[in-house]
Amino acid sequence: MKRAGAPGPLTRLGVLGLAVLLASCTERALVEVDSDTAPGQATPTREIEIPVQGMISWRDTTYSGYEVPATSSYRVLADRSDLQGRLLARFETIPDSIDIGTVQQPIESYANGRFRLIVDTAGSSIPQAGVDLEVYALTRTYEARETTWLEAAVGVPWSTPGGDLGERLAFGRIGAPFDSTASDTLFLPFELSTDSVLAEWAASDGEPGVAIRAVGTTASVDVRSLAVTFDVKPVGQDSLVPAARSPAGYTVIFDPQTPAPGGQSRLGGLPSSRIYLDFELPEVWDGLQLKGSTINAAALVFRPEPPPATPFRLAEPLDVIAYQLLADPFEIGPKTPIGGLLGPPSLLDPEAMVEDDAELLLSFTPLALIWSFAPPDSLDVLRIGLQVSPEGADLGFWNFGSAEDVSALRPSVRMLVTPRVPFRLP
Numbered sequence: 540m541k542r543a544g545a546p547g548p549l550t551r552l553g554v555l556g557l558a559v560l561l562a563s564c565t566e567r568a569l570v571e572v573d574s575d576t577a578p579g580q581a582t583p584t585r586e587i588e589i590p591v592q593g594m595i596s597w598r599d600t601t602y603s604g605y606e607v608p609a610t611s612s613y614r615v616l617a618d619r620s621d622l623q624g625r626l627l628a629r630f631e632t633i634p635d636s637i638d639i640g641t642v643q644q645p646i647e648s649y650a651n652g653r654f655r656l657i658v659d660t661a662g663s664s665i666p667q668a669g670v671d672l673e674v675y676a677l678t679r680t681y682e683a684r685e686t687t688w689l690e691a692a693v694g695v696p697w698s699t700p701g702g703d704l705g706e707r708l709a710f711g712r713i714g715a716p717f718d719s720t721a722s723d724t725l726f727l728p729f730e731l732s733t734d735s736v737l738a739e740w741a742a743s744d745g746e747p748g749v750a751i752r753a754v755g756t757t758a759s760v761d762v763r764s765l766a767v768t769f770d771v772k773p774v775g776q777d778s779l780v781p782a783a784r785s786p787a788g789y790t791v792i793f794d795p796q797t798p799a800p801g802g803q804s805r806l807g808g809l810p811s812s813r814i815y816l817d818f819e820l821p822e823v824w825d826g827l828q829l830k831g832s833t834i835n836a837a838a839l840v841f842r843p844e845p846p847p848a849t850p851f852r853l854a855e856p857l858d859v860i861a862y863q864l865l866a867d868p869f870e871i872g873p874k875t876p877i878g879g880l881l882g883p884p885s886l887l888d889p890e891a892m893v894e895d896d897a898e899l900l901l902s903f904t905p906l907a908l909i910w911s912f913a914p915p916d917s918l919d920v921l922r923i924g925l926q927v928s929p930e931g932a933d934l935g936f937w938n939f940g941s942a943e944d945v946s947a948l949r950p951s952v953r954m955l956v957t958p959r960v961p962f963r964l965p
Contacts, residue, residue, distance in 0.1 A: 584957045591942050591949045595819035601800040602873035606811040606931025609683040609790040616753035616760040622850040624793040625752045628786035629745035644773035652733030652769040656725045662761035670755030674709040680747035683788040702750040802943040808936030813926040815868035835955040837907035838900040842948040843892040844938040853935035857927040858884035861901040864922035
């Protein structure tokens with residue numbers, strides 16, 4: 540880790556920050572003075588680092604819930620020692636009539652029901668013994684945005700964790716290696732009467748729903764798409780007409796539940812977390828005048844905690860973006876309006892985060908430069924939000940030291956600064 544006064548990784552951020560600024564400015568704010576040829580003293584550029592305790596003020600917090608299981612792309616069936624995962628769904632739009640030419644005919648009966656799952660085999664782990672997939676009718680309704688492994692809705696616990704399961708509706712099996720004859724598509728045929736099940740769903744708008752689970756030690760199945768397919772027999776017709784419907788209230792429940800961030804700063808996870816912070820830079824640091832000087836590059840420096848245990852350890856790299864917050868996040872909360880990006884994305888690489896002196900640097904150069912040249916009292920508090928992209932893709936997250944941390948993992952600000960050139964009369 541580089542300390543104040545020594546060159547370091549901020550130099551690379553400086554080049555990127557300068558590119559962003561020069562592309563967006565018509566004035567020559569960064570090059571208006573050549574310290575090598577201007578009269579007066581030379582002003583060498585310095586790299587400095589300001590710790591949290593060196594700020595006039597600093598506040599940081601973690602807000603969660605920007606993506607929840609019901610709105611995320613995470614759909615994993617799991618039956619492992621470290622993770623249990625099930626899918627919940629309702630099929631609200633089972634038709635009671637169908638168009639035959641220009642005439643709408645009532646449906647007399649339903650037949651040949653199957654659940655269709657499109658599986659990402661590359662993201663799945665199928666044991667040599669294979670894995671059974673089962674679909675059960677639920678006996679209790681649930682709220683898609685609120686349900687968890689333990690609760691059907693907030694304050695409404697399941698009778699049995701993982702969902703109140705009734706009759707088994709369908710069954711299928713995945714062998715190892717994956718041997719579906721229809722690419723990555725699996726069909727789980729109904730075991731009960733298709734006509735009885737779908738007629739009940741048509742009358743109840745799909746309530747109370749179904750649960751899909753995997754049964755097989757070490758199994759993990761990444762489901763990309765879910766639907767129910769069936770045939771209908773219109774009144775007065777002998778032929779069957781194929782149909783399919785997508786689910787509503789579609790979500791995933793899992794155990795263990797994602798732990799709360801506590802006093803740490805967190806990025807990623809499900810529900811997804813962001814870091815919001817505000818701070819006031821000192822006008823002078825280590826004898827160097829910051830206010831009014833050219834800030835060639837400025838970055839927030841976050842230092843990672845040890846990785847969380849599986850299944851919450853981040854497996855794949857994610858981009859982290861920084862943007863300006865347009866109001867006080869400690870007053871408005873998670874719904875604080877956001878402004879433009881402050882620099883290029885930074886890579887949150889789980890392999891790099893476990894190295895000695897690992898750091899995550901997020902550029903805020905444009906905002907720092909505006910602060911430097913702003914009139915007194917016109918821009919004191921800098922407000923910034925950080926988030927991963929994409930959000931909600933996985934359970935994995937990473938924790939970082941916060942202002943509350945008493946260890947060496949507290950965040951800081953690193954800058955490349957060229958002081959103002961003093962002009963003197965001969």
